[in-house]
Amino acid sequence: MCSRRALIVLTLVLPSVLAGQSPPTPELPNAVMLQFIRFADIFGSRLVAAFDSIPAARYDYRPTPSQQTIGYIAQHLEDANYSLCERLGVLKHPRTPKDSLSDSVKAQWPKDTLVQRLEASLRFCDTAMERMGKLESPALASTLLAFETDLAEHYSQVSSYMRLLGMVPPSALPQRARVAIELPASALSLYVGVYELAPGLELAVTLQNGALHIRSSTGSAAVQLWPESNNDFFAKDVDAQVTFVRDASGAVSGLVLHQYGRDRPAKKRR
Incomplete structure (x- = not known):
């Protein structure tokens, strides 16, 4: 009787204990993984911008009969993104009847449909990479290289098509004009510090000759930051x-890096 009573108690208590436990915190991407994510951001955002800027009437364009049309490339990229990023082993893309249609049929879909589906596949890959945490497997590294090489190659392909159509690819467009304001060194000094973008990847903000500069721990050169408002800054050398x-007390507690269509927060560590 006692053993049965104990079993009943355990049966009643255990679910409530488990329910009270917090789910495990997902591991953050490390510095190596963040570099893969960054390059996916670069070419993914450029591809979306390229397809979005090409008129719908030119989606059937191809330089020669043996080459793919613009619409065909768009649907091919969507399928390739899901296929490669599923191999990361984190997410599974739910298939629909539309996914099983032939490539030639999907290539004829409206421009808006193709662009939206391409964006969705890139978001899927973003999520899969973010959830991977540390990159320690050679097999996964190979998959990531295949994914990003595919993005880069197809961006080069679409860029060539755009130039043949008399258009300028997104990566060759000038940056949006921004107007810098004057801020005293006393105000700029509040932003000086080291900010952690990811484990092993930091951004150092320094004050040199009355101007803010930011440098990544990956070894890249320092870039000057120009104030656009009291808290918003921009770089002229890169987009x-x-x-x-700031926190509730008004002290600077972190920053957000806006680049390649992504907003990445970084906490101030010192």
């Missing part, structure tokens, strides 16, 4: 912006 974040 990137930084917004500094």
Whole structure:
């Protein structure tokens, strides 16, 4: 009787104990993984911008009869993205009847449909890479290289098509004009510090000759930040912006890096 009573108690208590436990915190991408994510951001955002800028009437364009049309490339990329990023072993893309249609049929879909589906496949890959955490497997590294090489190759292909159509690819367009304001060194000094973008990847903000500079721990050269408002800054050398974040007391507690269509927060560590 006692053993049965104990079993009943355990049966009643255990689910409530488990329910009270917090789910495991997903591991953050490390510095190596973040570099893969960054390059996927670069070419993914450029591809979406390229397809979005090409008129719908030219989606059947191809330089020669043996080459793929613009619409065909768009649907092919969507399928390739899901296929490669599923191999990361984190997410599974639910298939629909539309996915089983032939490539030639999907290539004729409206431009908006093709662009939206391409964007969705890139978001799927973003999520899969974010959830991977540390990159320690050679097999997964090979898959990531295949994914990003595929993005880069197809961006080069679409860029060539655009130039043949008399268009300028997104990566060759000038940056949006921004106007810098004057801020005293006393205000800029509040932003000086080291910010952690990911485990093993830091951004160092320094004050040199009355101007803010930012440098990545990956070894890249320091870039000057120009103030656009009290908390918003931009770089002229690269297409990137930084917004500094303050806590309830008004102290600078972090920053957000805006680049390649992504907003990446970084906590101030020192």
